Amino acid sequence: MTLQEYSDLFLPAIEKALQTAVFESMDAPRFDGLREMIAYHLGWEGEGSGPGAQGKRIRPQLLLLCSAAAGGDWRDALQSAAAVELIHNFSLIHDDIEDRSETRHGRLTVWAKWGGAQAVNTGDAMFALAFQTLARTSVTLPADQVLSAINILQNACFELTQGQFLDISYETSRTIPFADYWAMVGGKTAALLAGCAQIGGLVGGAEEARQQAFYRFGYSLGLAFQAQDDALGIWGDVALLGKSTESDLMNGKKTLPVVFALEQGGEFSRRWLAGPIRQDEVAPLAELLRHEGAEDYTLAEAKRLTQAALQALDQAAENRGAGAALRELAQRLLRRGY
Amino acid sequence: MTLQEYSDLFLPAIEKALQTAVFESMDAPRFDGLREMIAYHLGWEGEGSGPGAQGKRIRPQLLLLCSAAAGGDWRDALQSAAAVELIHNFSLIHDDIEDRSETRHGRLTVWAKWGGAQAVNTGDAMFALAFQTLARTSVTLPADQVLSAINILQNACFELTQGQFLDISYETSRTIPFADYWAMVGGKTAALLAGCAQIGGLVGGAEEARQQAFYRFGYSLGLAFQAQDDALGIWGDVALLGKSTESDLMNGKKTLPVVFALEQGGEFSRRWLAGPIRQDEVAPLAELLRHEGAEDYTLAEAKRLTQAALQALDQAAENRGAGAALRELAQRLLRRGY
Numbered sequence: 189m190t191l192q193e194y195s196d197l198f199l200p201a202i203e204k205a206l207q208t209a210v211f212e213s214m215d216a217p218r219f220d221g222l223r224e225m226i227a228y229h230l231g232w233e234g235e236g237s238g239p240g241a242q243g244k245r246i247r248p249q250l251l252l253l254c255s256a257a258a259g260g261d262w263r264d265a266l267q268s269a270a271a272v273e274l275i276h277n278f279s280l281i282h283d284d285i286e287d288r289s290e291t292r293h294g295r296l297t298v299w300a301k302w303g304g305a306q307a308v309n310t311g312d313a314m315f316a317l318a319f320q321t322l323a324r325t326s327v328t329l330p331a332d333q334v335l336s337a338i339n340i341l342q343n344a345c346f347e348l349t350q351g352q353f354l355d356i357s358y359e360t361s362r363t364i365p366f367a368d369y370w371a372m373v374g375g376k377t378a379a380l381l382a383g384c385a386q387i388g389g390l391v392g393g394a395e396e397a398r399q400q401a402f403y404r405f406g407y408s409l410g411l412a413f414q415a416q417d418d419a420l421g422i423w424g425d426v427a428l429l430g431k432s433t434e435s436d437l438m439n440g441k442k443t444l445p446v447v448f449a450l451e452q453g454g455e456f457s458r459r460w461l462a463g464p465i466r467q468d469e470v471a472p473l474a475e476l477l478r479h480e481g482a483e484d485y486t487l488a489e490a491k492r493l494t495q496a497a498l499q500a501l502d503q504a505a506e507n508r509g510a511g512a513a514l515r516e517l518a519q520r521l522l523r524r525g526y
Numbered sequence: 527m528t529l530q531e532y533s534d535l536f537l538p539a540i541e542k543a544l545q546t547a548v549f550e551s552m553d554a555p556r557f558d559g560l561r562e563m564i565a566y567h568l569g570w571e572g573e574g575s576g577p578g579a580q581g582k583r584i585r586p587q588l589l590l591l592c593s594a595a596a597g598g599d600w601r602d603a604l605q606s607a608a609a610v611e612l613i614h615n616f617s618l619i620h621d622d623i624e625d626r627s628e629t630r631h632g633r634l635t636v637w638a639k640w641g642g643a644q645a646v647n648t649g650d651a652m653f654a655l656a657f658q659t660l661a662r663t664s665v666t667l668p669a670d671q672v673l674s675a676i677n678i679l680q681n682a683c684f685e686l687t688q689g690q691f692l693d694i695s696y697e698t699s700r701t702i703p704f705a706d707y708w709a710m711v712g713g714k715t716a717a718l719l720a721g722c723a724q725i726g727g728l729v730g731g732a733e734e735a736r737q738q739a740f741y742r743f744g745y746s747l748g749l750a751f752q753a754q755d756d757a758l759g760i761w762g763d764v765a766l767l768g769k770s771t772e773s774d775l776m777n778g779k780k781t782l783p784v785v786f787a788l789e790q791g792g793e794f795s796r797r798w799l800a801g802p803i804r805q806d807e808v809a810p811l812a813e814l815l816r817h818e819g820a821e822d823y824t825l826a827e828a829k830r831l832t833q834a835a836l837q838a839l840d841q842a843a844e845n846r847g848a849g850a851a852l853r854e855l856a857q858r859l860l861r862r863g864y
Binding site: 213214216218219221222279282285286287304305306308309310311312313315316317319320323330331332334335338339342343345346348349350352353354356357359367368371 | 560
C-alpha cells in the first residue's frame with residue numbers, strides 16, 4: 189500500500205477511536221460544556237468544524253504505520269494512536285494560551301472563545317484523558333507493555349514542557365545558543381514524534397533494540413521536519429512575500445538559519461541584534477542570510493537528519509509495505525518545496 | 527504511634543522523595559529556571575520559603591498512613607506519596623491562574639511572579655513529573671500494580687478537571703443545583719483524597735475489595751472536610767468578622783449552607799439572588815442562614831460523612847496503629863472549631 193492508501197484507511201479509524209475516548213469518558217449532561225470545548229478543538233463541532241479544522245493527525249498515523257512496520261496489526265494500536273493525538277492537542281490548547289494565539293486553522297482558539305481559565309482546565313482534562321485512553325490498551329496488551337507505553341508517552345510530555353520552557357524563556361531575547369535551539373526543538377517537536385514511533389513499535393511487537401531504532405527514527409524525523417520548516421519560513425514563497433504573520437524574520441523567530449547566522453557573527457547577525465525586521469527588509473535580509481550560508485547549512489541539516497531517520501528505519505521496520513510508506517513519509521518532508 | 531508521631535516520621539521522608547523526583551529529572555543547567563519555579567512553588571526556594579510555604583502535605587501523609595494501615599511498609603509508598611503531592615501542586619498552580627489568585631501562603635503565586643505562560647507550562651511539567659515518579663515504583667512493585675496506581679491517579683486527575691470545569695462554569699452564577707455542588711466538590715476535593723487512600727491501600731498490599739473501602743474512606747473524608755470547611759467559612763470566627771477576603775458570603779462562594787438555603791427558597795435565598803453581600807450584612811445574614819437551618823444541615827452532613835468515612839475505614843484498615851491514626855485524622859476534621 190502507498191502512504192496515501194494507508195492514510196485513507198487510518199484516518200476514519202483514528203477519528204472513531206478519538207471520539208470513543210472523548211465521548212465515553214463524559215456521559216453526564218453536567219459535563220456537556222467540557223466535552224463541547226474538546227469536540228470544538230478537535231474540529232468535530234462548532235463553527236468551522238470539519239476535516240479542515242481537524243489537523244493532519246500526523247502523530248497517530250505515524251504510530252499506526254510504525255506498529256504495522258513492526259509486524260503488528262495496526263488496529264491493535266488505535267487506542268495508543270488516540271492517546272498521542274490527545275496529548276498533541278492538549279499541548280496545542282496550552283501553547284495557544286502561552287503564545288496568545290487567537291486563531292488556529294482559521295477558527296478561534298479555545299481560550300479566545302471560552303477564556304483562559306476554561307482553556308487551561310480543558311487542556312488538563314485532555315492530558316488526563318490521554319493516559320486513561322492509553323491505560324485502556326491493557327485489555328489487549330500485557331501490563332508491563334502498557335506500562336512501558338505510558339512511560340514513553342510521559343517522558344515525551346515532560347520533554348515537551350522542557351522545550352516549551354526554553355521557548356518561553358527566550359521569547360524576549362533576540363538570540364539563543366545553538367545547543368539550546370536543538371534542546372528546544374527536540375523537546376517541542378521531536379520528542380513526541382519519537383514517542384509515537386516507539387509506542388507504535390512496542391505495540392506492534394518490536395523488541396527493545398528495535399523499539400529504540402523506532403525512537404531514533406521518530407526523533408530524527410522530527411528534527412528534519414523542523415529544519416525544513418525553518419527554511420520554508422524564510423525562503424518559502426509565502427514567507428518571502430513578507431505578509432505580516434507569515435515571515436519568521438519579521439516575527440523574530442529564532443529558527444535554525446538565524447541561529448546559524450548569529451553564530452557566524454556577520455552582517456545579518458548585526459542587523460538582527462539591532463531590533464525587529466521591517467516588512468521591506470524581509471526579501472533583502474533573506475538574500476543576505478542565504479549569502480552567509482544559512483540556507484545551505486539548514487537544507488544540509490534537514491537532509492542529514494532525514495538520512496539518519498531512514499537509517500534508523502532500516503534497523504526498525506520489518507513489514508516492507510508499511511516500512512516503504514514510512515520512507516515515503518520521511519522523503520516527502522524534504523520535497524516540501526519553496 | 528499517634529497521628530503526630532506518624533507525621534513527624536513522614537514529613538521529612540516525603541520532602542526528600544519530592545526533592546529526588548524534582549531534582550533528578552532536571553539536571554541540565556539549561557532547565558534551571560524550570561526547576562526554580564517548581565522548587566519555589568513547593569516552598570523550598572526563593573522569598574518566604576520554608577515549612578510555612580510548603581503546605582501541610584496532607585495527601586502524601588494520607589497515602590502513607592493508608593499504606594501502613596493496609597499492613598505494608600510505608601517506606602515502599604514514598605514515591606507514590608511524592609507523585610500525589612506533585613499532582614496536588616500542579617492543580618494549585620493552574621487553579622491560581624484560573625482564579626487569578628496572586629498570593630498563596632503569603633507569597634506570590636507562580637503566574638504572578640513569572641507570568642501566565644511559564645505558569646501554565648510549569649503546571650504541565652509537574653503533571654508529567656508526577657506520573658514519571660509513580661511509574662518509577664515499578665522497581666519495587668509488579669507492573670500490573672503500578673498500572674493500577676497510575677489508573678487510579680489518572681482518574682482522580684480527570685475528575686479534578688471535571689470539578690474545576692463546574693467551578694469555573696458557575697463562577698458568574700449566583701446559584702448551583704445541589705447535584706452539581708456535590709459533583710463539583712467531589713471532583714475538586716474528594717476524588718484526589720480518595721485516590722491517595724486507594725493507592726496507599728494498593729501499595730500496602732490490600733486486595734481489591736479493601737482497596738475500594740480505602741477509596742470510599744478517602745472520598746467521604748474529602749466531602750466531610752469540605753462540608754466542615756464550608757461551615758467555617760460562614761460561621762467561623764474569622765469569617766464573621768467580615769474581612770473582605772475571609773467571608774464566603776461576601777465572596778459569593780456557593781458553599782453547602784448557601785446551596786441548602788437556595789433550595790429552601792426563603793428570605794436568605796431572596797437576598798442572595800438579589801446580588802453581592804455587603805460587609806455590614808455578613809453577620810445578620812449568617813444569623814438568618816442559621817435560622818433557616820443551614821448550619822444544622824451542614825454540620826449534620828459533615829458528621830454523617832465522617833461516620834461513613836470511619837465505617838469504610840473499619841473495613842479497610844488492618845494495622846491497628848495506623849488505623850487509629852487515620853481515625854484521629856478524620857475526627858480532628860470535625861473538631862476544627864469555630
